[in-house]
Amino acid sequence: MKEIEARRSIRKYKSVEIDKKIVDRLIEGARLAPSGNNRQPWHFILVTNRETREKIARTAHSQTWMLTAPLFIVCIADIKARMESDDEFYVDEETASFELKRAIRDTSIAIGHILLEAVSLGLGTCWIGWYTQKEIRPILGVPEDKFVLGIITVGYPDEVPEPRPRKSVNEIIHNERW
Amino acid sequence: MKEIEARRSIRKYKSVEIDKKIVDRLIEGARLAPSGNNRQPWHFILVTNRETREKIARTAHSQTWMLTAPLFIVCIADIKARMESDDEFYVDEETASFELKRAIRDTSIAIGHILLEAVSLGLGTCWIGWYTQKEIRPILGVPEDKFVLGIITVGYPDEVPEPRPRKSVNEIIHNERW
Numbered sequence: 001m002k003e004i005e006a007r008r009s010i011r012k013y014k015s016v017e018i019d020k021k022i023v024d025r026l027i028e029g030a031r032l033a034p035s036g037n038n039r040q041p042w043h044f045i046l047v048t049n050r051e052t053r054e055k056i057a058r059t060a061h062s063q064t065w066m067l068t069a070p071l072f073i074v075c076i077a078d079i080k081a082r083m084e085s086d087d088e089f090y091v092d093e094e095t096a097s098f099e100l101k102r103a104i105r106d107t108s109i110a111i112g113h114i115l116l117e118a119v120s121l122g123l124g125t126c127w128i129g130w131y132t133q134k135e136i137r138p139i140l141g142v143p144e145d146k147f148v149l150g151i152i153t154v155g156y157p158d159e160v161p162e163p164r165p166r167k168s169v170n171e172i173i174h175n176e177r178w
Numbered sequence: 179m180k181e182i183e184a185r186r187s188i189r190k191y192k193s194v195e196i197d198k199k200i201v202d203r204l205i206e207g208a209r210l211a212p213s214g215n216n217r218q219p220w221h222f223i224l225v226t227n228r229e230t231r232e233k234i235a236r237t238a239h240s241q242t243w244m245l246t247a248p249l250f251i252v253c254i255a256d257i258k259a260r261m262e263s264d265d266e267f268y269v270d271e272e273t274a275s276f277e278l279k280r281a282i283r284d285t286s287i288a289i290g291h292i293l294l295e296a297v298s299l300g301l302g303t304c305w306i307g308w309y310t311q312k313e314i315r316p317i318l319g320v321p322e323d324k325f326v327l328g329i330i331t332v333g334y335p336d337e338v339p340e341p342r343p344r345k346s347v348n349e350i351i352h353n354e355r356w
Contacts, residue, residue, distance in 0.1 A: 117179055
């Protein structure tokens, strides 16, 4: 697929706003992702506010290039979407729960859809995961039972990076058994 | 993207083998997925052997429809690809490690690529996650520090399922903050 081949992590964006209809298409891509038991355990916060983006970038080890992106999509895995219980939960990087792993799995597929849909729309993205739950959640008012799985910077690319090196097929493929 | 819209979970396949070149393209889609620090923490076992597929299907709560698929791709998240240490690890559904969450995240993106690439090639897939690490790993000789994230059945579809219901956009989108 051409979108898979063309996708790069983009860390420099043009100063051009993204039309709402284009953003809607990104979200539609995520919404149609598959999920275990069709639970769709995902939420997305669309952040364009400059001050909020600055706070997020600071939390992400002050990667100032992030601010060239006019839109951040904060992607959240929601363990509650997989549970019947109304009990209070707390999740973070060290939570053991299988349900959290499942919510991370499903939300990752949905985010992957956003990255590819972006390519098809001429947009660039970068998935940022370098922050802590403890620091990022208060900035956005995210409850402590939700796991912020990634911040996706979105914008029109202002760089054309080379592909990153990859493992060879032989390093990742096994025939019939390990 | 048309592949995102057209993707369905397929649980009935035609009795038609899949050409090796086609399988190579599925794997190439996975290989090009993004990953944290470009660690590419994934492995894939291609299983066509009937007896092995029977054992796997039995472990997956005897979902006998799985056997109509000529190929299973067993997808594995490898925590070791994210660690410098040579120490022995054991991972399973209840492992707390952040590194395992990251490996699951990255491998999920790669599997998502396989599902979409399959659509573009006229193939159908279904992601099976209903088994235990303890039962599935010995069937394939997978070491105990690897997490079997999914079994993907692959074949030419012999059914045309309707799309599954989805949450509305309003249920999953937040503007500027939670």
